[in-house]
Structure formats: structure tokens, C-alpha cells
Amino acid sequence: MVAAGRRGADAGPSTVARWWDRLVAALRDRVRRVRTIGGLALQAGLAAALSWLVAHSLLQVSQPVFAPISAVSTLAASVGQRLRRTVELIIGVTVGVLIGDLLLLVIGTGWWQLALIVVLAIVVALFLVGSAAVVIQAGATAVLIATLSPAVRDLEIPRFVDALVGGGVALLVTAVLLPLNPLRVLNRAARPALDLLATQLDATAEALAERDAALARTARGELRQSAGRLKAFVEATQGAREASTLSPVYWHQRHGPVGRYAQAAEPIDRAMRNSGTLIRRSVTLIEDGEPVPESLPTAVADLAEAVRLLKRQFAVGAEPNRAREQALRAVRTAGHAYRDGVGFSGAVVVAQVRTTVSDLLVASGLSQEDANHLVRRLFGDV
Structure with a gap:
């Protein structure tokens, strides 16, 4: 009886904390919405x-x-x-x-x-x-x-x-x-999508390192929220192009940061979908008890950092050289994991790291042919 009472007492603060977290999250969402449409x-x-x-x-x-x-x-x-x-x-x-x-x-x-x-x-x-x-x-x-x-x-x-x-x-x-800054419009729209991708790739890397299938399943479920965020990003690219075309103040951005950012929407969409496959296969890998070389979760974590760097360098309108280097580091590490020995699902995870890196390189401004060549060379195919 005493134990039951103690559990009830413990549940009370926990419930209040959850409600408080939801309230804070809702308020933040509404503030973000007002900031987004305030202009x-x-x-x-x-x-x-x-x-x-x-x-x-x-x-x-x-x-x-x-x-x-x-x-x-x-x-x-x-x-x-x-x-x-x-x-x-x-x-x-x-x-x-x-x-x-x-x-x-x-x-x-x-x-x-x-x-x-x-x-x-x-x-x-x-x-x-x-x-x-x-x-x-x-x-x-x-x-x-x-x-x-x-x-x-x-x-x-x-x-x-x-x-x-x-x-x-x-x-x-x-x-x-009263023109809106097209680069700012793009940043606000792209940030949620890229943050979601980086966060879930980090969670997947941790799940692989800890062999935690539940954590990988959670990451898989969270990444499914990407559709709405990607749609907002695609719409923002249209708006940024329109703003940089119509507004004399931002004409100089048409072929610079805004143009590069706008062209990144499609390859980032592909990177999201390929990462979804990577995470699903990670769940299977862990559940089937396949070998997980130490370099495999490192490669996924490197991929997450490449996404994060791409977001930061796009945000300031810089050439995303550091993001490219980090993405290629992920390919190199994935090559080590493949040679260290992986099972069937592990090989799929490695392949999806390669494919996602290729998508990110195209998003950074490289051609598909150059991106594929770099991935093959760094992985060890050539």
C-alpha cells in the first residue's frame, strides 16, 4: 500500500513535467510560427x-x-x-x-x-x-x-x-x-529538415554503437516527420528565387548563395530518403545480431556532422568546402567498416552512407558525376 502510494507520488511530478514540456514546446512552436510569418x-x-x-x-x-x-x-x-x-x-x-x-x-x-x-x-x-x-x-x-x-x-x-x-x-x-531576405527565408525553412536528419543520424550511430534496436527504431520513426519539413523547404526555394529575381536589393544573390541553396532542395530530399533506408537497415542489423565494426557507427556519425556543417555553411552563404570534406570522411570510414567485415544489412548501411554522401556532395554544388567519382575513390573502389 505504501509502495503504491509512493509510485503515485512519483507519477505526479513526472506527469506535471511532461505537461510543462509540452506547453513550452507548443509556445516555442507558436513563437517560431509568428517569426516565420511576421514579415x-x-x-x-x-x-x-x-x-x-x-x-x-x-x-x-x-x-x-x-x-x-x-x-x-x-x-x-x-x-x-x-x-x-x-x-x-x-x-x-x-x-x-x-x-x-x-x-x-x-x-x-x-x-x-x-x-x-x-x-x-x-x-x-x-x-x-x-x-x-x-x-x-x-x-x-x-x-x-x-x-x-x-x-x-x-x-x-x-x-x-x-x-x-x-x-x-x-x-x-x-x-x-519591404522585400524579405531570400537567404533568411531559406535558412528558416531548411534548418528544421537538416536538423532532423542530423539528429536522427546521430541517434542511429549511437544505436549501432550500443546495439540498441529501440533507439534505432525511434530514429526511424522520427525521420518520418521529414515530409512536411521538406515540403516547406521546397516552397521556400521557390520564394527565394522569386525574391532574388523581383527585388533589386537581392539580385546579386540569384547566382550565388540563394541559387546554390535553391538547387540543393532535390538532393537533400534524396539524402533524407536514403538516410531512411540506412536507419531501417540499422534496425535489422541490430535485431539480427550482425557484426558492427567500430568504424560503422563512426561513419554514420561523420555523416550526421556533414549534414550539420552543410546547414551552417549554407546559413552564412559560404562555399560548403568543410561539409564536403566531412562527407568524404564518412565515405572513407564506411570503406574501413566494409573491409573490417559486415553482414548483409551492414553492407546495405555502408551502401546508403555512400549514396547519402553523394547526395550531400551534389547539394553542396558538385555535379553528380564528380560526386560519384569522389565517393568511389575515397571508398577504395578506384
């Missing part, structure tokens, strides 16, 4: 205000409601898709106005006319472009034309003006007035 919020606010001022004060649109809406809609697009969103916005408005006006002249106004106008505007938009943004704008504009045109004269021109002003001002804010 977007400032851009949206500035674009909404400027588009309203331009439409109202300069172009004399009496109620420029849709100019700020168009600006915010453009900025709400995925980073890297804003120029395309502006074009889609204008196309959608054009389709909606044309369909609405033509049908109103023929069939008049009413509830069934509204339904027909919206259906036809959406069908035509789908036929011409097929983009969801164009469809939404065409349908919304058709509704406005069908419902407000009888009461508001010459609605079509203000709607065009609002779309042009809103999209144009959004691009102006993005490119000139």
Missing part, C-alpha cells in the same frame, strides 16, 4: 494600405474595396507564387467581367441568371487556365457583376482597376518596399 503580415498590411490609397486618391475609385483585397490575396499565395497569383487574379477578373456582362445583356438579372453566369464563368476559367485562383476570381467577379451591375454603373472598370492596383502594389511591396 508576411507586415507586407500584407503595407500592401493593403497602399493599394487603397492608390485606387482612391490617385485613380479616384470611390470605394476601392477590392484593391486591398486583391493585394492581400496576392500576398497570401504561397511564397514563390505571387507573380503567378497576380496574373491569375487579372485573368479571373477578366473572365468574370466578360461572361457576366455578355449574359446580362442577353438574359437579364435574377436568381437563375446569377446561377447560370457563375457556372459559365467557372467553366470558362477552368477551360482556359484550370487554376483554382483563376476559378475563384472568375466566380466571385461574376457574382459581383450579376448582383451589383443593375445598381452600380460602370462596375467593370473599377473591378479591373482594383485587380491591377492590388496585384501591382503587392508585387511592389514584395520586391522593393
Whole structure:
């Protein structure tokens, strides 16, 4: 009875500590989220205000409601898709106005006319472009034309003006007035993916050294979270390219750090997948009791450090020479492990170290041919 009471007393602080850790993690996640989109919020606010001022004060649109809406809609697009969103916005408005006006002249106004106008505007938009943004704008504009045109004269021109002003001002804010640093955008997106990969490779190295299958299984499960982080990284590369193309302030980064960083997304994706195979085979290796030469966990740990160095050197816009050297060290050590003697799964782990290193070398800026040649030479094939 006393022992049970003691276990309950011990469980209380443990439960509180877990809840506290979860609360802290949730708060950190929300702070990180605010920091990530804080720049977007400032851009949206500035674009909404400027588009309203331009439409109202300069172009004399009496109620420029849709100019700020168009600006915010453009900025709400995925980073890297804003120029395309502006074009889609204008196309959608054009389709909606044309369909609405033509049908109103023929069939008049009413509830069934509204339904027909919206259906036809959406069908035509789908036929011409097929983009969801164009469809939404065409349908919304058709509704406005069908419902407000009888009461508001010459609605079509203000709607065009609002779309042009809103999209144009959004691009102006993005490119000139309040541009986001493309390298910073990439760093924020790439850091979680690369940190996850390095951490789980470290855990796998420890699992191999300790022959701890449970630890390797945990690393395998954690790495499965990489899909969302990689998607965010790929989207960030599109945004960085757009920012460095549109913004004169960052033109110099197009073919330098940003260009190199953006090209790394695909090989880093491959490195993630190949590392997943490495970790899965490590679990099997340990469970089957295969030999684990001392150099094998060292090679995996070297691989984790190469990922970490790649992240650091990308973050400062430096040529990732140290990351390449560290990755090749992992290949050399994996070659020692292979010659020291490994089983079937151990040979797969060694092969995945080689393949992942090749991916990281390509991510660092080498060609696939040069990366493969270096890996073969350092491993001892040539």
C-alpha cells in the first residue's frame, strides 16, 4: 500500500513535467510560427494600405474595396507564387467581367441568371487556365457583376482597376518596399529538415554503437516527420528565387548563395530518403545480431556532422568546402567498416552512407558525376 502510494507520488511530478514540456514546446512552436510569418503580415498590411490609397486618391475609385483585397490575396499565395497569383487574379477578373456582362445583356438579372453566369464563368476559367485562383476570381467577379451591375454603373472598370492596383502594389511591396531576405527565408525553412536528419543520424550511430534496436527504431520513426519539413523547404526555394529575381536589393544573390541553396532542395530530399533506408537497415542489423565494426557507427556519425556543417555553411552563404570534406570522411570510414567485415544489412548501411554522401556532395554544388567519382575513390573502389 505504501509502495503504491509512493509510485503515485512519483507519477505526479513526472506527469506535471511532461505537461510543462509540452506547453513550452507548443509556445516555442507558436513563437517560431509568428517569426516565420511576421514579415508576411507586415507586407500584407503595407500592401493593403497602399493599394487603397492608390485606387482612391490617385485613380479616384470611390470605394476601392477590392484593391486591398486583391493585394492581400496576392500576398497570401504561397511564397514563390505571387507573380503567378497576380496574373491569375487579372485573368479571373477578366473572365468574370466578360461572361457576366455578355449574359446580362442577353438574359437579364435574377436568381437563375446569377446561377447560370457563375457556372459559365467557372467553366470558362477552368477551360482556359484550370487554376483554382483563376476559378475563384472568375466566380466571385461574376457574382459581383450579376448582383451589383443593375445598381452600380460602370462596375467593370473599377473591378479591373482594383485587380491591377492590388496585384501591382503587392508585387511592389514584395520586391522593393519591404522585400524579405531570400537567404533568411531559406535558412528558416531548411534548418528544421537538416536538423532532423542530423539528429536522427546521430541517434542511429549511437544505436549501432550500443546495439540498441529501440533507439534505432525511434530514429526511424522520427525521420518520418521529414515530409512536411521538406515540403516547406521546397516552397521556400521557390520564394527565394522569386525574391532574388523581383527585388533589386537581392539580385546579386540569384547566382550565388540563394541559387546554390535553391538547387540543393532535390538532393537533400534524396539524402533524407536514403538516410531512411540506412536507419531501417540499422534496425535489422541490430535485431539480427550482425557484426558492427567500430568504424560503422563512426561513419554514420561523420555523416550526421556533414549534414550539420552543410546547414551552417549554407546559413552564412559560404562555399560548403568543410561539409564536403566531412562527407568524404564518412565515405572513407564506411570503406574501413566494409573491409573490417559486415553482414548483409551492414553492407546495405555502408551502401546508403555512400549514396547519402553523394547526395550531400551534389547539394553542396558538385555535379553528380564528380560526386560519384569522389565517393568511389575515397571508398577504395578506384
